Amino acid sequence: MDNPTPKNSTTETIAELRGWLGDRLSTAPAVREQHGKDQTWNPGAPPDAVAFAQSTAEVQRIVAVCARNGTPVIPYGTGTSLEGHFSAPFGGISIDLSGMNRILAVNAADLDCRVEAGVTRKQLNAHLRDQGLFFPVDPGADASLGGMTATRASGTNAVRYGTMRENVLNVTAVMANGQVINTGSRARKSSAGYDLTRLMVGSEGTLGVITEVALKLYGIPESIVSAVCPFPSVEACCNATITAIQMGLPVARIELVDAEHVKAFNAYSKLGLKVTPTLFLEFHGTEASAREQAETFMAIAGELGGGPYSMATREEDRQKLWQARHDAFWATKALMPGKDAFATDVCVPISRLAECVTATQADLEANHLYGPIVGHVGDGNFHVVLYCDRNDPDEYRRVKDVYRRMIERAIAMGGTCTGEHGIGTGKRGYLELEHGPALAFMREIKRALDPANIMNPGKNAAM
Amino acid sequence: MDNPTPKNSTTETIAELRGWLGDRLSTAPAVREQHGKDQTWNPGAPPDAVAFAQSTAEVQRIVAVCARNGTPVIPYGTGTSLEGHFSAPFGGISIDLSGMNRILAVNAADLDCRVEAGVTRKQLNAHLRDQGLFFPVDPGADASLGGMTATRASGTNAVRYGTMRENVLNVTAVMANGQVINTGSRARKSSAGYDLTRLMVGSEGTLGVITEVALKLYGIPESIVSAVCPFPSVEACCNATITAIQMGLPVARIELVDAEHVKAFNAYSKLGLKVTPTLFLEFHGTEASAREQAETFMAIAGELGGGPYSMATREEDRQKLWQARHDAFWATKALMPGKDAFATDVCVPISRLAECVTATQADLEANHLYGPIVGHVGDGNFHVVLYCDRNDPDEYRRVKDVYRRMIERAIAMGGTCTGEHGIGTGKRGYLELEHGPALAFMREIKRALDPANIMNPGKNAAM
Numbered sequence: 001m002d003n004p005t006p007k008n009s010t011t012e013t014i015a016e017l018r019g020w021l022g023d024r025l026s027t028a029p030a031v032r033e034q035h036g037k038d039q040t041w042n043p044g045a046p047p048d049a050v051a052f053a054q055s056t057a058e059v060q061r062i063v064a065v066c067a068r069n070g071t072p073v074i075p076y077g078t079g080t081s082l083e084g085h086f087s088a089p090f091g092g093i094s095i096d097l098s099g100m101n102r103i104l105a106v107n108a109a110d111l112d113c114r115v116e117a118g119v120t121r122k123q124l125n126a127h128l129r130d131q132g133l134f135f136p137v138d139p140g141a142d143a144s145l146g147g148m149t150a151t152r153a154s155g156t157n158a159v160r161y162g163t164m165r166e167n168v169l170n171v172t173a174v175m176a177n178g179q180v181i182n183t184g185s186r187a188r189k190s191s192a193g194y195d196l197t198r199l200m201v202g203s204e205g206t207l208g209v210i211t212e213v214a215l216k217l218y219g220i221p222e223s224i225v226s227a228v229c230p231f232p233s234v235e236a237c238c239n240a241t242i243t244a245i246q247m248g249l250p251v252a253r254i255e256l257v258d259a260e261h262v263k264a265f266n267a268y269s270k271l272g273l274k275v276t277p278t279l280f281l282e283f284h285g286t287e288a289s290a291r292e293q294a295e296t297f298m299a300i301a302g303e304l305g306g307g308p309y310s311m312a313t314r315e316e317d318r319q320k321l322w323q324a325r326h327d328a329f330w331a332t333k334a335l336m337p338g339k340d341a342f343a344t345d346v347c348v349p350i351s352r353l354a355e356c357v358t359a360t361q362a363d364l365e366a367n368h369l370y371g372p373i374v375g376h377v378g379d380g381n382f383h384v385v386l387y388c389d390r391n392d393p394d395e396y397r398r399v400k401d402v403y404r405r406m407i408e409r410a411i412a413m414g415g416t417c418t419g420e421h422g423i424g425t426g427k428r429g430y431l432e433l434e435h436g437p438a439l440a441f442m443r444e445i446k447r448a449l450d451p452a453n454i455m456n457p458g459k460n461a462a463m
Numbered sequence: 464m465d466n467p468t469p470k471n472s473t474t475e476t477i478a479e480l481r482g483w484l485g486d487r488l489s490t491a492p493a494v495r496e497q498h499g500k501d502q503t504w505n506p507g508a509p510p511d512a513v514a515f516a517q518s519t520a521e522v523q524r525i526v527a528v529c530a531r532n533g534t535p536v537i538p539y540g541t542g543t544s545l546e547g548h549f550s551a552p553f554g555g556i557s558i559d560l561s562g563m564n565r566i567l568a569v570n571a572a573d574l575d576c577r578v579e580a581g582v583t584r585k586q587l588n589a590h591l592r593d594q595g596l597f598f599p600v601d602p603g604a605d606a607s608l609g610g611m612t613a614t615r616a617s618g619t620n621a622v623r624y625g626t627m628r629e630n631v632l633n634v635t636a637v638m639a640n641g642q643v644i645n646t647g648s649r650a651r652k653s654s655a656g657y658d659l660t661r662l663m664v665g666s667e668g669t670l671g672v673i674t675e676v677a678l679k680l681y682g683i684p685e686s687i688v689s690a691v692c693p694f695p696s697v698e699a700c701c702n703a704t705i706t707a708i709q710m711g712l713p714v715a716r717i718e719l720v721d722a723e724h725v726k727a728f729n730a731y732s733k734l735g736l737k738v739t740p741t742l743f744l745e746f747h748g749t750e751a752s753a754r755e756q757a758e759t760f761m762a763i764a765g766e767l768g769g770g771p772y773s774m775a776t777r778e779e780d781r782q783k784l785w786q787a788r789h790d791a792f793w794a795t796k797a798l799m800p801g802k803d804a805f806a807t808d809v810c811v812p813i814s815r816l817a818e819c820v821t822a823t824q825a826d827l828e829a830n831h832l833y834g835p836i837v838g839h840v841g842d843g844n845f846h847v848v849l850y851c852d853r854n855d856p857d858e859y860r861r862v863k864d865v866y867r868r869m870i871e872r873a874i875a876m877g878g879t880c881t882g883e884h885g886i887g888t889g890k891r892g893y894l895e896l897e898h899g900p901a902l903a904f905m906r907e908i909k910r911a912l913d914p915a916n917i918m919n920p921g922k923n924a925a926m
């Protein structure tokens with residue numbers, strides 16, 4: 001059932017591409033290095049060359065040359081992958097899409113837009129602001145929308161607005177045979193044929209290179225209320241979240257920040273919060289409904305020992321709070337100078353969340369490891385940032401063991417090894433544990449659409 | 464690129480199956496007929512036999528026998544398809560799943576459940592009511608949840624709660640090689656591997672037989688407000704809808720009913736409504752927020768000439784209103800005794816909706832045809848019920864022409880040939896027009912997962 005290793009005639013490919021790409025094809029070691037290694041513990045591997053594409057037609061031409069020569073094709077957006085998505089273990093051509101950064105259309109009446117794959121989420125939101133619109137999916141990095149589509153990304157707003165899975169209307173992609181397809185119409189729903197859009201979302205470049213994305217947009221809410229609520233325990237945070245979700249409270253953001261993180265925020269962002277597990281929240285609606293939601297949550301929190309509850313409606317107060325949340329990684333890193341930080345990303349049914357988080361905390365403690373936790377708890381998704389000195393083989397082994405047990409625990413609880421970061425090279429070993437016999441069907445699809453296995457080989461379900 | 468015609472050795476298959484299914488395998492002409500022809504204008508074709516399955520293991524065994532003999536497998540739920548999904552143009556075994564009607568689990572804390580494919584939506588909702596939960600997807604018929612999954616069904620609540628695409632967490636399916644797979648975990652989101660769940664949703668039995676479905680559930684809202692608002696024109700209805708959607712009003716239902724339908728409702732359900740294009744609405748929330756939403760919409764409607772606006776909060780008043788809406792088909796049919804009714808189902812970007820509806824109405828008028836319209840207008844989806852005397856060849860031709868032009872118009876406007884009914888046998892001719900070169904990739908997937916083309920051949924993207 002394995003996909004073949006691509007037969008790579010990179011020399012011919014580079015010669016052909018250089019002919020028409022000129023200095024938009026680079027084989028400089030520094031450029032190749034930068035396009036082959038992310039910021040994580042995944043071992044990188046540089047591509048043989050980097051092609052800076054400027055249009056779907058160019059990507060099509062590059063892929064056609066690679067297909068003829070059996071050369072691997074690795075799409076590259078902003079390089080913010082957390083799972084080695086853009087490394088080149090079999091060599092090949094990295095297609096850098098960052099130059100494809102045009103916003104092609106914004107249809108305000110339909111609440112949708114069409115962008116090239118290299119447009120970043122912040123670029124899109126800056127463009128939309130004057131029209132009173134926004135795009136809600138917000139991973140930590142200012143990632144490209146093509147990369148976010150390819151990895152099925154999400155972020156803090158997913159509990160209300162969904163992930164890329166729910167927010168991509170269709171994509172344009174260059175397939176392994178060089179054919180350009182569009183995966184769907186602009187209709188909000190359709191029952192016409194197989195859902196190629198959702199197949200491409202999360203396929204991590206292994207089925208085709210996504211060059212354009214049509215996205216759903218939303219009106220900027222009339223009123224936004226942020227809130228911070230300390231709790232006596234992680235369980236209390238989770239139980240408050242479960243209660244809110246169960247009663248249908250349309251919370252826009254509900255983020256768990258553990259005591260370690262609060263400590264780090266206080267030091268890094270000068271917040272002065274009580275050092276205890278805390279929920280950061282946001283409510284969107286009309287003035288009356290956002291306030292009503294915030295007050296409803298206050299009542300829920302109060303019954304579970306949470307509080308004092310502080311609300312912020314002024315934009316600068318809200319920004320300060322969410323900036324601290326977005327800086328979580330840097331805040332904890334500042335407390336652990338010289339250590340490497342490894343991101344983790346499991347997601348479980350919300351009823352198992354408290355149990356999963358506390359079992360993970362106990363495991364960290366038993367192994368004398370520092371692993372602050374943040375979680376998009378409305379979705380049951382949380383991240384432990386595992387700190388480790390990689391020159392200390394014993395600590396490294398303990399970190400790896402805690403990491404593995406965390407994933408096995410999440411899957412055993414009916415969850416997933418990755419809520420939003422993707423598989424890349426880093427989590428390929430867990431696909432079978434999570435999917436069992438279904439993995440073979442993923443591989444059949446891969447083989448059908450890319451028989452020579454040139455599209456991002458070695459990632460996700462691709463061999 | 465064509466899938467092969469299955470080589471069918473039905474005689475062997477029937478002999479083998481009868482050995483252990485006994486009288487749960489039927490070859491009675493009436494049973495075969497009922498399992499091969501729906502209520503629409505799609506020509507039916509009876510299967511060679513009907514197997515009444517009671518478990519996933521039984522379905523697996525039936526499929527394994529069929530696979531060995533190259534016998535087509537046609538899944539059957541409640542028989543409420545509108546596009547010939549369960550006809551058997553190449554013969555074969557219809558697997559009737561209506562006996563698989565167990566509700567396997569309801570996880571109130573996680574707002575999810577797991578059901579066998581034969582459970583109907585009304586059965587599930589009756590079961591959930593005491594727990595304060597509901598499942599929102601509501602096609603006209605009391606369809607099976609397996610069939611709704613297979614056809615990517617939706618209904619009147621999709622504008623707020625999404626379609627089956629958004630509400631299926633994972634499925635258990637028997638694939639063409641007899642392997643049973645589960646397509647995902649119970650996590651609300653995941654970036655682990657290809658989205659087989661979404662691939663199975665809408666695949667219409669052509670990639671596998673869905674035997675179990677895990678679904679998202681919702682808390683029954685604290686308050687529900689229904690409203691009826693007449694407008695001077697279809698355009699005004701559409702513009703009010705666009706305004707509401709654009710401002711982020713979380714309307715739960717927003718249904719267009721044209722003047723012809725209002726006339727029919729008044730006669731059939733004794734409603735006494737003003738005969739003009741009308742919106743039927745529903746708002747879900749807390750008491751304050753549902754009321755606020757209803758009042759906000761009243762203000763929008765007022766600016767567009769809509770009104771008088773009548774609200775209903777009492778359950779019996781709301782039920783009467785929505786029962787009339789659900790009886791739309793029978794109401795118009797009562798006005799057209801002896802005529803056949805043909806359902807249509809296009810969906811366009813909402814900005815084009817008024818134009819698409821009015822162009823269709825003009826085409827109906829120019830061709831002297833009766834075609835009342837209802838629409839899930841928040842999604843841009845509408846249905847014309849085309850009335851026709853099939854013994855009048857000229858009228859039949861005019862109906863077919865209006866039907867074709869309606870689909871071509873929708874696709875030209877960036878829409879789809881089917882918002883929720885599916886492709887089945889009826890709309891196969893429009894797949895290429897809508898998807899272009901992407902259709903070839905659907906066929907590659909079909910061929911990869913079902914090389915002998917035994918799974919519901921002749922439907923959707925299957926040849």
